[in-house]
Amino acid sequence: MNKGKRPLRSAQWFGTADKNGFMYRSWMKNQGIPDHEFGGKPIIGICNTWSELTPCNAHFRKLAEHVKRGVLEAGGFPVEFPVFSNGESNLRPTAMLTRNLASMDVEESIRGNPVDAVVLLVGCDKTTPALLMGAASCDVPAIVVTGGPMLNGKHQGRDIGSGTIVWQLSEQVKAGKISLHDFMSAEAGMSRSAGTCNTMGTASTMACMAEALGVSLPHNAAIPAVDARRYVLAHMSGMRIVEMALDDLRLSKLLTRAAFENAIRVNAAIGGSTNAAIHLKAIAGRIGVSLELDDWTRIGRGTPTLVDLQPSGRYLMEEFYYAGGLPAVVRRLGEAALLPNPDALTANGRSLWDNCKDAPLYNDAVIRPLDQPVFPDGGLYVLRGNLAPNGAVLKPSASTPALLKHRGRAVVFENFEDYKARIGAPDLDVTADSVLVLKNCGPKGYPGMAEVGNMGLPPKLLAAGVTDMVRISDARMSGTAYGTVVLHVAPEARAGGPLAVVQNGDWIEVDCDAGQLHLDISDEELAARLAAWTTTRKDDPADASGYRHLYVQHVLQADQGCDFDFLVGCRGADVPRHSH
Known part of the structure; x- marks a missing residue:
């Protein structure tokens, strides 16, 4: 079968007429595999x-x-x-x-x-x-x-997309536009x-x-x-x-x-x-x-x-x-x-x-011609500044163009639990121009960098007709989600990034075309806040043992791919031979 080509790796196990080859082949044969299957295939x-x-x-x-x-x-x-x-x-x-x-x-x-x-x-x-x-x-x-x-999902006579329809209908429930029954009725049709x-x-x-x-x-x-x-x-x-x-x-x-x-x-x-x-x-x-x-x-x-x-x-x-x-x-x-x-x-x-090069193109409405794009420039925005020294990203095709350059006051949530507890409060100090900021949801902070960056908007703003706001976090968001959402802020808050010290009322500027993400405070003020944060931060006891300990100790930041530091690099397939 090998036709004189390269030696097969599996021959190290099955290709020898000695004790080891005998044992490797014999154990495999208990599954009913005939001898000729080990003949160089x-x-x-x-x-x-x-x-x-x-x-x-x-x-x-x-x-x-x-x-x-x-x-x-x-x-x-x-x-x-x-x-x-x-x-x-x-x-x-x-x-x-x-x-x-x-x-x-x-x-x-x-x-x-x-x-x-x-x-x-x-x-x-x-x-x-x-x-x-x-x-x-x-x-x-x-x-x-x-x-x-x-x-395709099906609901009320129309096609619906898995994931995306959840975000859409959930916002409509909060805005009072549909009933909870209407929301739940889409469940079976979404994943059919x-x-x-x-x-x-x-x-x-x-x-x-x-x-x-x-x-x-x-x-x-x-x-x-x-x-x-x-x-x-x-x-x-x-x-x-x-x-x-x-x-x-x-x-x-x-x-x-x-x-x-x-x-x-x-x-x-x-x-x-x-x-x-x-x-x-x-x-x-x-x-x-x-x-x-x-x-x-x-x-x-x-x-x-x-x-x-x-x-x-x-x-x-x-x-x-x-x-x-x-x-x-x-x-x-x-x-x-x-x-x-x-x-x-x-x-x-x-x-x-x-x-x-000769691939057929059957539908210009789905796969648009170059002169009729869905979005003229769909490449991810990479943003940097004193709020994200190592970078953050934003998906323009899911955003509101008018919000790609924006200045607003921060409404800060210290973690996702804080967000869930406060986002629905009628007295939340927030306007349509505010910037929602979510901390401690990055690789180390959640841990695992969950898909919570596309924070749902405050219900009171949804009810008033607001459909999008600038949101910033060290989290990810589902690929099915949408909105003007700045994600993957690096370094993350848990690792001592500037995001950790953003306060309610701080002015934040986003300029996607310029690649800027700026917290409008002085360098001296930022340094002082970070120094104070270092003395008060506390570790999560749940990170002290098990796989979470390994993860938090070794995970790299978002701009580096969130791999473990000790896994980066190619180690090859060679393995020491074992003698039975």
């Missing part, structure tokens, strides 16, 4: 994040079976193994807290087992970056197979099939990022979860990974600087989630590619948002796929000379441009 690991507690990934047992068919057809031998499944919908306090834990599981499972290459079955938000991070640290041949988005959120939330964004990075086959990002073509893609990915194993097409040959630049540009064109800035940085750090927050300005700014999808636009992932999917977006960018590196290599052995 590539062993393909199927890294599965299936879990009934991760609804987005609950159909992965079937998906894995189609991958196995492809592996077998191509002459490989598939072995499926489970890894930690961190689903955002159920996992408390946030799946981001366990993204790095999942990546460690993936890395050690790959390195310690006799696999020559891996298929990464991913879906819900953090499973995509976690599995790519773990595989990148081993630098083995790997291909991503995404579970696909849900079918297997799959991830059907908006351009973080799951769909990261699926698009995987395709733009070249670590999946074309169209992987958008095929609906229950569409038969999703299973065809899984089958073809299983076939392709066998060739990748034989050709030694490792992740380091795909996850290049050029590939990350393409992904940043594509993220702007699709109106992708702000979370991509954190996840791409973490993946790049594992493979050894230099990627900085300012690259999002240099590469992303000036890129029109072409995909008219919720939360930035109107449609959902079904329409995106039917309109042509990500290849159509890449074609539009390439034809306008907006694709930074068209020759970047992808998992099928062709360049990104070769994959997409």
Whole structure:
């Protein structure tokens, strides 16, 4: 089977006629595996994040079976193994807290087992970056197979988007525009099939990022979860990974600087989630590619948002796929000379441009022409200033243009519990021009940097017709959310960043075009406040032991990808041989 190509990694386990080879093969044979399966075939690991507690990934047992068919057809031998499944919908306090834990599981499972290459079955938000991070640290041949988005939600005769409709209807309840019964009636219709959120939330964004990075086959990002073509893609990915194993097409040959630049540009064109800035940085750090927050300005700014999808636009992932999917977006960018590196290599052995240059474009309303964008400049704003020395981000396609330059007085919430306790108070001292500030919700502060940055507006302002306000925090927000929200302020409050000492009534200035986020107090006053904060801060006793202790002690800040400091870098797949 190996056709005289490179020695297979699995041969270190199964390829010797000695005591160790005997034992490795014999133990595997208790599953009914015949002897010829160990005769030099590539062993393909199927890294599965299936879990009934991760609804987005609950159909992965079937998906894995189609991958196995492809592996077998191509002459490989598939072995499926489970890894930690961190689903955002159920996992408390946030799946981001366990993204790095999942990546460690993936890395050690790959390195310690006799696999020559891996298929990464991913879906819900953090499973995509976690599995790519773990595989990148081993630098083995790997291909991503995404579970696909849900079918369009249906409610009261119209399409609704998962996640986004929750934020919209919740605000309408608070404003007194709809009843609680109307709100609850949307629940069943929102999630009516297997799959991830059907908006351009973080799951769909990261699926698009995987395709733009070249670590999946074309169209992987958008095929609906229950569409038969999703299973065809899984089958073809299983076939392709066998060739990748034989050709030694490792992740380091795909996850290049050029590939990350393409992904940043594509993220702007699709109106992708702000979370991509954190996840791409973490993946790049594992493979050894230099990627900085300012690259999002240099590469992303000036890129029109072409995909008219919720939360930035109107449609959902079904329409995106039917309109042509990500290849159509890449074609539009390439034809306008907006694709930074068209020759970047992808998992099928062709360049990104070769994959997409003839991609069909079926619907200009969903994937807009360059001269009719959803938003003329969709690249993430990177903001800096004395309030965010190491940067913060804002998604313009989800914002109100009039608020992208704003000056207002701060209404401060010390943590999320404080926010929940006070936001609904009739006597809250807040106006439409105020700036809502939320502290202590960053990587160390929550911990895990939960998706609470898109703070719901005060009910009394909603009732008065206010629909958006400037909000600032060290938290993240769901990719399904919207609003003029400054996120990922670094350093975070818990780490002693200036955000920690913002006070009620302070004037704050946001100027997105200038890249400025400024707290209007003197340098001397800021230094004095920080000095006083240092003497009064208290640690959370819950951070003193267990995984939370490891997390808080070692997590990097948002601008550095929130990876653990000791996980950055590629450690390869070599492992000392064990003698029984």
